[in-house]
Amino acid sequence: MSKIDTFFGVTERKSSVRVESMAGLTTFLAMAYVTVVNPAILSETGMDFGAVFVATCIAAAFGSILMGVLGNYPIAQAPGMGQNAFFAYSVVLGMGHSWQTALGAVFISGILFIVLSVLPVREWLINSIPRNLKMGISAGIGLFIGFIALRNAGIIVDNPATFVSLGDLTNFGPIVCLFSFAIIAALAARKIAGAVIFGMLIATAIGWISGNAEFHGVFSAPPSPAPVLLQLDIASAFSYSMLTVILTFLLVDVFDTAGTVVAVATRAKLIGSDGKLPRLGKALLADSGATALGALAGTSSTTSYIESASGVEAGGKTGLTAVVVGLLFIACLFLAPLAQSVPAYATASALLFVATLLTRSLADVDWDDLTESAPAVITALAMPLSFSIADGLGLGFMSYAAIKIFSGKAKECPSAVYVIALVFGLKFAFL
Numbered sequence: 001m002s003k004i005d006t007f008f009g010v011t012e013r014k015s016s017v018r019v020e021s022m023a024g025l026t027t028f029l030a031m032a033y034v035t036v037v038n039p040a041i042l043s044e045t046g047m048d049f050g051a052v053f054v055a056t057c058i059a060a061a062f063g064s065i066l067m068g069v070l071g072n073y074p075i076a077q078a079p080g081m082g083q084n085a086f087f088a089y090s091v092v093l094g095m096g097h098s099w100q101t102a103l104g105a106v107f108i109s110g111i112l113f114i115v116l117s118v119l120p121v122r123e124w125l126i127n128s129i130p131r132n133l134k135m136g137i138s139a140g141i142g143l144f145i146g147f148i149a150l151r152n153a154g155i156i157v158d159n160p161a162t163f164v165s166l167g168d169l170t171n172f173g174p175i176v177c178l179f180s181f182a183i184i185a186a187l188a189a190r191k192i193a194g195a196v197i198f199g200m201l202i203a204t205a206i207g208w209i210s211g212n213a214e215f216h217g218v219f220s221a222p223p224s225p226a227p228v229l230l231q232l233d234i235a236s237a238f239s240y241s242m243l244t245v246i247l248t249f250l251l252v253d254v255f256d257t258a259g260t261v262v263a264v265a266t267r268a269k270l271i272g273s274d275g276k277l278p279r280l281g282k283a284l285l286a287d288s289g290a291t292a293l294g295a296l297a298g299t300s301s302t303t304s305y306i307e308s309a310s311g312v313e314a315g316g317k318t319g320l321t322a323v324v325v326g327l328l329f330i331a332c333l334f335l336a337p338l339a340q341s342v343p344a345y346a347t348a349s350a351l352l353f354v355a356t357l358l359t360r361s362l363a364d365v366d367w368d369d370l371t372e373s374a375p376a377v378i379t380a381l382a383m384p385l386s387f388s389i390a391d392g393l394g395l396g397f398m399s400y401a402a403i404k405i406f407s408g409k410a411k412e413c414p415s416a417v418y419v420i421a422l423v424f425g426l427k428f429a430f431l
Helices: 003-008 017-031 034-045 049-071 083-092 099-118 121-128 131-152 172-189 195-210 240-267 280-297 308-313 319-340 344-364 370-386 389-406 415-430
Strands: 077-079 156-159 163-166 302-304
Touching: 003 017, 003 319, 017 195, 017 308, 017 319, 034 049, 034 077, 034 083, 034 099, 034 319, 034 344, 049 077, 049 280, 049 302, 049 319, 077 280, 083 099, 083 131, 083 240, 083 389, 099 240, 099 280, 121 415, 131 156, 131 240, 131 344, 131 370, 131 389, 172 195, 172 344, 195 344, 240 280, 240 302, 240 308, 240 389, 240 415, 280 302, 308 319, 344 370, 370 389, 389 415
Parallel strands: none
Antiparallel strands: 077 302, 156 163
16 A cells, blocks of 8 residues: 555545545546636736736645645645635726725635634534525635626626626627636536536637737746735734624635535545534634635635536545645746636636526525515625625625514524624725
8 A cells, every 4th residue: 555545544445546636637627727817816806817816726736735635534625616706806997995995805715715724613604604694605706707708708797777687698708708617517417527617619710710819829938916915915914994804704714625625525425524624724724724825926815616626526535635636737837828828708707607507506595585585685785786795795694683673583693694794784884
């Protein structure tokens, strides 16, 4: 038995190094789109695309390897969809903060997450937020990402009378985006690994052939990370106006990670006999550490990816799967020209598909209890319509607390919800 087998307990979990390696490749193909989509989103704030590409690969590699070695879970990590949209469109473009300040806020949230990961309070925080509100948050982020995707592809455009309206679907961008989205969804329905990346590549190839996208090459030395490396402004992030931003980064990262770890571990049959997750603290520590390091490298919050479930379906049961994913992200550093060759309508199709996966969490809302379902709906609707995950989050927590109080069920509302609702209430009142 090899040292790798012994360290990860591969044989003990009835797997093999070969199976774990193939599972890692499967997971990587399912989430490789992040190396293109994340830089594309963050570059809209003025950040250098190539430098963010490097930061994305580094954060994903570090987070995945740390999760594998420390937590021994087959769960990969990378900058999260939703967190990057909040970073770019809400904090920087919406609120007017610099991307350096936004990186400072991500770093602070990562440090706070690290503190929570090593303290007993982590279970209290994760379990105290109502499940239905969590479902509303997930769906809201999905709708927000979907709205951004439709806008970036030109499918939805601004309208002075109705705010938004349907764009010209006969234009090249909308046509290829919708075609690519259909390909991705069809491949995913057929359980084909790498459906998203394949769909994006098809759309990109159509753009190259038709002359609607520029081909920059495939391989090269990694771009310089200097434009974003260690460029975070922590001092500016320590301001009252950034309080809810930091809180939003923290809450979304904590809930996203906890939910993904539970979901993937359940599918991999790694839940303990007591019904609890073994090494949960270490898994959260791996995620929070990756977020802090990612901010230093120059990217938005890093989180656990639900696409890891594809690797589990391929047989992955140990942290070796995650380590393989991390090594593949390191290899990806040499594919920067290819990433820069992917047009906006191709990345929009990937975002639109991710949005459909997140939005389906509305199906798990308890619709028979209005005190639970109403706040979830408010949260989900407010995020895309206010163009802010933070504002949607705030309205969700405030409405949940208010509805519970007015319906005579104040005791059913956890104290953490009241605290978070108060923080957002102060933010709305005075900022």
